[in-house]
Amino acid sequence: MEDGPSSTSCFRRITDCFLGSSLTDDQVKDYLTLHPQTLDEFVSESVSSETLDRWHKKKSSGSLPADTSSSSSAKEGSRQYQDSNMQKLVHDLTSCLEQRLDTKLLLYDLCTIIKTATKADGFALYFMGECNNSVCLFKPTVAEDGPPTLIPAGPVTFGTTIATHVATTRQTLLVKDITGDQRFPEGTGQDSDSGIHVHSVLCLPILTAIGDLIAILELHRHWGNEPFNTSNQEVATASLAWASVAIHQVQVCRGLAKQTELNDFLLEVSKTYFDNIVAIDSLLEHIMIYAKNLVNADRCALFQVDHNNNELYSDLFDIGEENEGKPVFRKTKEIRFSIEKGIAGQVARTGEVLNIPDAYADPRFNREVDLYTGYTTRNILCMPIVSRGTVIGVVQMVNKLSGSAFTKTDENNFKMFAVFCALALHCANMYHRIRHSECIYRVTMEKLSYHSICTSEEWKTLTQLDLPTPLYKEIELFHFDISQFEELWPAVFVYMVHNSCGETSFELEKLCRFTMSVRKNYRRVPYHNWKHAVNVAHCMYAILQKTTGIFTEIEKKGLLIACLCHDLDHRGYSNTYLQKFDHPLAALYSTSTMEQHHFSQTVSILQLEGHNIFSNLTSIEYEQVLEVIHKAIIATDLALYFGNRKQLAELLSTGALDLDNHQHRDRVIGLMMTACDLCSVTKLWPITRLTANDIYAEFWAEGDEMKKIGIQPIPMMDRDKKEEVPQGQVGFYNAVALPCYTTLSELFPPSGPLLQACKENLGQWEKIVNGEEEDSGVRGVWAPAEPVDPRIEPVDPRAEPVDPRAEPVDPRAEPVDPRVEPVDPRAEPVDPRAEPVDPRAEPVDPRVEPVDPRVEPVDPRVEPSMEEPSNPDSGPVKVDN
Structure with missing residues (x-):
């Protein structure tokens, strides 16, 4: 396509106009060579400036265009000029978009291109001020590395300058003679300062793709030059429209790239935080380094909030130096100041972001800091670090390095970064609290171990203690009562372990240490105490002695230890009570709360030095015995008993019970544990009746605690309903005890004496309920029964x-x-x-x-x-x- 008329066609037009159509082109050339003034006059009067400019460019490129007769007027020539240079204009605009990163500088460069395209003598670029209620003249830096500046140019209103007028209307204005336009009494607002008299002005709003006004372009032509025309307006409008869309797309792409960069940045931050969470100073230093890089700030400060004293404090400061490309932070004496003072204080109080483009124009800024340090503060971005709705820190960025001030994008990016800061600080504080609590825990455990681990004298005494010879035979009986042998209980247990598992099954020293430490870890509660533990272990021993060949050595060891430890550290309260009142144990174990705690205590004692009675086992055997102990102790949760017994009863009735099946075997062991745990109902009646007192002492203590907070306990735990004890026991025997021992006797007939004794004691309770006998076991204060001690002082005559x-x-x-x-x-x-x-x-x-x-x-x-x-x-x- 030809851009315009060729030189030959121009000569022909000159021939037609002045010399007639009979002359040839060569004759015309000869004439103009001899009469150049004629050519000057013709060009001045008949050729547009656009055509002349195009001729000049073609002349400079080394070739003149071919002839064409597509244009006959200055207006059409101007349009052809616009078409011919649009490609170059697009190329220039695209190059500018690719090279500039700062939006203001990018727009300034685009306006420079538009100025050339419209043959303007000059231009001014205005940006919207804070809150969009004023305009500021943009001045690029004179120095090579200096930042550009924004000069306030007045509020957005009518009756001042043309720029503020366009900012108000958001409409393009073409004014051929601004000096005579009463709408703009101040003209462009720059004539008096520059000494240049502006004649014609083309003022255009620069809008984003979503219609937001971001700037105003003001094109000038001085006196003596032609005023702007509609063609100039079309070129400028089209260029700005295209530039606005292009800028928007570039910003979107840059935003995505920036977001990707930010995501990578935050991932790296997170990794660094949690790798270095041990040292709080190192963590704070990393926060400040990353914050500076994120918003390209010159200095950074981080203050933590002391809510107890309403103060901000810091002891780590950015001194503006670098070491191997990294900022240097110096730890100095801690400084503190009131939360009521300064910009950081306001952010800490309100939790709102403050972006201050001009620090000295803000009354909240303390200029004394600059006077003291010799550092000049231009702009500030101050961001709160919020955790759980509370401001725990304030990060203050000072002086944007690229650009005149911190942008909205900086704010948004830093808000996201602040979330990570809050998480890191919260985790760091929690870590240090945990470390502090861990130290307290270790000291407490050290003190506790001193009082809960047996002394060397205790376990050495046990190794030398022998049982009376006749006692060995009585231990084999189900209804054996240990009440009067308290000092011999540890020896009784050691004997049962040796007799059931063999004397070489455990190292004697470790077994004695373990047994005596277990005794120390039972609390002095009325029922779930050391005596109960030995009773349960004895019942299991008696069952194992009468069911030889059924259980493995690992199972026998595990069951005896489980019975001895099944109520370790029992507090005398039920699982329901602990869960209802949010006891810490209930938070640790949501189901079978106390049972899981008992197992945990068992493992803790096993892990003590010199207490691991299973140290001679292989790793596989050790895991197996721990599994047996765990299942056995958990099975003592009475809530699990009912489903377990029902399943066993069905297996027995259908003949499907198979002790080689691990699930069936676990159910059998679970029933055995329940039977042993309830063995007090199978002793001689006087012992059974006194033990009931101990059980109800715990029940009523729990009921008393519930009454203190206004909760009515169930009748079983209400000491005001003690007359209902016999009836409650009858119900317990029928619902729990009898079915348990009935099923056990069906599994192992040698355990029949347990069932028989349970029936006899049930009969005693029924007699009391029916009024046939007086309940001689009831005591006035209903305190735990104390066994008769044969060592009591003789009667004084x-x-x-x-x-x-x-x-x-x-x-x-x-x-x-x-x-x-x-x-x-x-x-x-x-x-x-x-x-x-x-x-x-x-x-x-x-x-x-x-x-x-x-x-x-x-x-x-x-x-x-x-x-x-x-x-x-x-x-x-x-x-x-």
């Missing part, structure tokens, strides 16, 4: 008459405890109304209530034959036939 129900005293016997004072021979004789002491009689078994002459004779199966148990080598032991 000077005392009140002896109760006929009391234990008879053998006058020939030596005092059990050497600390007990002997009987005073000078004392008065025993009351003749008291039951006489038979010097030939053996001491009464303290487990059996004394014979009351008003009741039926004592069960002939019970044979009182027990000497003082405090001396392990003394006297015969009671044996049940």
Whole structure:
């Protein structure tokens, strides 16, 4: 396509106009060579400036265009000029878009191109001020590396300058003579300053793709030059429209690239934070380094908030130096200032972002800081770091390095970064709190271990302790009562382990250490105490002794240890109570709360030095025995019993029970644990009745705690309903105990005595409910029962008459405890109304209530034959036939 008329066609037009059509082109050339003034006159009068400019450019490029007759007027020539240069204009604009990163400088360069395209003598670029209620003249820097400036040029309103007028209307204005236009009394607002008199003005609003006004372009032509015309307006409008769309697209692409860069940046920040979370100073330093890089700031400060004292404080400062390309932060004496002062204080109070483009124009800025440091603050971006709705820190960026001030994009990016800052600071603070708590925990555990681990004297004494010979036979009985052998309970357990698993199954020293430490870790609660643990272990031992060949050595070891530890550190409260009142244990274990805690305590003791009784096992065997212990202890949760027994009953009724099946075997072990845990209902009636007192002492203590906070406990836990105890026991036996021992006896017939004893005790409770017998076990204060201690002080004959129900005293016997004072021979004789002491009689078994002459004779199966148990080598032991 030809851009315009050729030189030959121009010559022909000159020939037609001045010399006629008969002359040839060569003759015209010769004439113009001899008469150049004619050519000058013709060009001045008939050729447009656009055509002349195009001729000049073609002349400079080395070739003149071919002839064409497509244009005959100056207006059409101007349009052809516009078309011919649009491609170059687009190329220039595109190059500018690719090279500039700052939007203001980019627009300035685009306006320079438009100025050339419209042959303007000059231009001014205005940007919208803060809140879009004013305009600011943009001045690029004179120095090579200096920042551009924005000079306030007035509010957005009518009746001042043409720029503020266009900012108000957002409409393009073409004014051929601005000096005579009353709408703009101040003209362009620059004439008096520059000394240049502007004649014609073309003023255009620069809008974004979504219609937001961001700037105003003001094109000037001076006096003596032609005013702007509509063609110039079309070129400028088209250029700005295209430039606006292009800028928008470029900004979108840059935004995506920036977002990708920001995401990578934040991932790197997160990695750095959590790799270096140990040192809070290192963490704060990384926050400030990344913050500076993110918004391209010169300086950075980070203040933490002390809400207790309403202060901001910091001891790490940016000194403006670099080491190997990284900013240097210096740790100095901590500075503190009130949260009521300064820009950082306002951000800490309000939690709002402050972006201040001109610090000295803001009254909140403290200029004394600059005077003291010698540093000049131009602009500030101050951002809160918020965690859980509370400001925990403030990051203050000072002086934007690229651009005149911090942008909205900087704010948005930094808001996202602030979330990571908050997370990192929160995690760091939590980490240090945990470390502090861990130190406290270690000190506490050290103190606790001192009091909860047995002493060397205790376990060494146990290694040398032997049981009385007759006692070995009584241990084999289901209804064996350990009440009066408290000092021998650890030895009883060691004997049961050795007799069931073999004396070489455990190292004696470790077994004694473990047993004595377990004893120390049982609390002094009425029922779930050390005595209960030994009772349960004895019941399991008796079952294992009568079911030889069924359980493996690993299972027997695990079951005996599980029974001894199944209530370790029991607090005397039920799982329901702990869960209802959000006890820390309930937070740790959502189901079977206390049972899981008991297992955890067991493992903790096993992990103590010198306490790992399973150290001689292989790793596989160790895992197996721990699994047995865990399942067994969890099975003591009575809430799991009902479903387990039902499944076993169905397997038994259908003949599908297979002890080689691991699931069936686990169910059997679970039932055995429940049977052992409830074994108090299978003892002789006096022991069973007294144990019920201990159980209800715990129940009522829990009920009392519930009453304190206004909750009515269930009748079983209400001490005001103690008269309902016998009826409650009848219901418990029928619903829980009898089905348990019935199923167990079907599984293992040798366990039948447990079922029989349970039925007999149920009969006793029913008699009380039916009024056939008086409930002699009820005590006024309903305190835990204390077993009769055979080591009690002998009766003083000077005392009140002896109760006929009391234990008879053998006058020939030596005092059990050497600390007990002997009987005073000078004392008065025993009351003749008291039951006489038979010097030939053996001491009464303290487990059996004394014979009351008003009741039926004592069960002939019970044979009182027990000497003082405090001396392990003394006297015969009671044996049940």
